[in-house]
Amino acid sequence: MFTTSRGISLILALAISALVAAFLSLMDESTPILLFVAWGVSFSSAYLLISFMLEFLIFKEIGDIYSLMEKIQRKDLSEISEKGRKGSISPLRKINKVINSYAIARQKEIDTLQKNAEFRREFIADISHELKTPIFATQGYIHTLLDGAIDDKQVRMRFLKRAAKSLDSLDILVQDLLTLNQMESGVIKFNFTEFDLQDLLEEVMEELEHKASKREMHIKFDVEPNKHYLTTGDRQKIYRVCQNLIFNAMKYNHNGGEVNITLKTLKNTIQVDVKDDGQGIPPEDLKRIFERFYRVEKSRSKEKGGTGLGLAIVKHILEGHKSKISVSSTVGKGSVFSFSLPLVKIDSPEEKLKVVTL
Structure with a gap:
């Protein structure tokens, strides 16, 4: 009882009221009624004041601190709030805030470590x-040849070509990993120059035209005639961005499908869709x-090829140009990938929309 706020308040109030009554008893004018009234008023006032001070300014804060320490000990920091109580005059509030801030920082650190650990595992x-x-695949082809198939010229050439193709895929994967790692670590530097984005896209379409024709796909290029699309950036890396996006649009499309590339000039930027x-x-x-x-459908994506790093590289290249890649998609209807680059302004005449179809 005497370790609670009420018990301590009762003892202190009794002591204070007794001192007040004893002091008044020394006065000649004091009467028993006066002493009783003075004792009662001083007792009730002291009890209420001390009880309030202990309960709300000390014991409650200590209770909150103890609760925080228990959660930290149990590593249960998920329910800790960043919002502290305002208007408190308790001297322990600062300690409570410091512990609360520490607990929140610890929770964020734990969350980050858990996410990083999960990412590393994946x-x-x-x-x-x-x-x-x-x-x-390469091991299988080579061991088959070593087991005697090397004597058959047709089998030998077919297996060697397949082994070479597998090794080429491995080389592309390693190169993509190195490129992505160098971009993230800042080793790769961007060589910014002015170039025409329309010319670049036409080069990419020309490169992919053969693959499109094999699947009877149509690539449409919507631009405005007599309008320039001069921008600044690393031309080689932006070429890779456009190449990857257009190739993906073809790869995950159906035979006879359509890929539409649009260039739009806004106030200070050029948008590519x-x-x-x-x-x-x-x-x-x-x-x-x-x-x-990451692949949406891992089994089907495996059949279509690719390293699974293309869009990650696209994202890092555009971040290096202070731009972002955005995507909107509807299942069964297709997707739209978009990014923007700065527009280099020059005088240009009135333009009208034209459509270039490959």
Whole structure:
């Protein structure tokens, strides 16, 4: 009882009221009624004041501190709030705030470590799977040749070509990993120059025209005639961005589908849209498609090839240009990937829309 706020308040109030009554009893004019009234008033006042001070300014704060320490000890920091009580005059409030801030920082640190650990596990599993496929394929072809198939000229040439193709895939994967790592660490520097974005896109379409014709796909290029699309950036890396986006639009499209590339000039930027009418991307996958090795449909993506690093590289290249890649998609209707680059302004005449079809 005497360790609670009420017990301590009772003892102190009795002591204070007794002192007041004893002091008044020394006066000649004091009467028993006066002493009783003075004792009662001083007792009740002291009890209420001390009880309030102990309960709300000390014991409650100590209780909150103890509760925080228990949560930290149990590593249960999920319910800790960043909002502290305002208007408190308790001297322990500052200590409570410091502990609360420490607990919140600890929770954020734990969350970050858990996310990093999960990412490392996924990354190791993904890269092991990606490396295993071409290595095992190459091993199979070479061991088959060593077991006697090398004497058959036709089999030998066919297996050597397949082994070379697997090794080429492995080389592309390693190169993409190195490129992505160098971009993230800042080793790769960007060489910014002025170039025409329309010319660059036409080069990419010309490169992919053969692959499009094999699947009877149509690539449309919408631009405004007599209008310039001069921009600044690393031309080689932007070429890779456009190449990757257009190739993906073809790869995940159906035979006979359409890929529409649009250039639009805004006030200070040029916007590039790459649209397809393919299978689309489910909403739950949209936030993760720019992660390394992430594939919407892993089995089908494996059949289509690729390292699973293309969109991650695209994201880092555009971030190096202080731009962002955005995507909108409807399952069964297709996707639109968009990004913007700065517009270099020059005088230009009136323009009208034209459509270039490959």
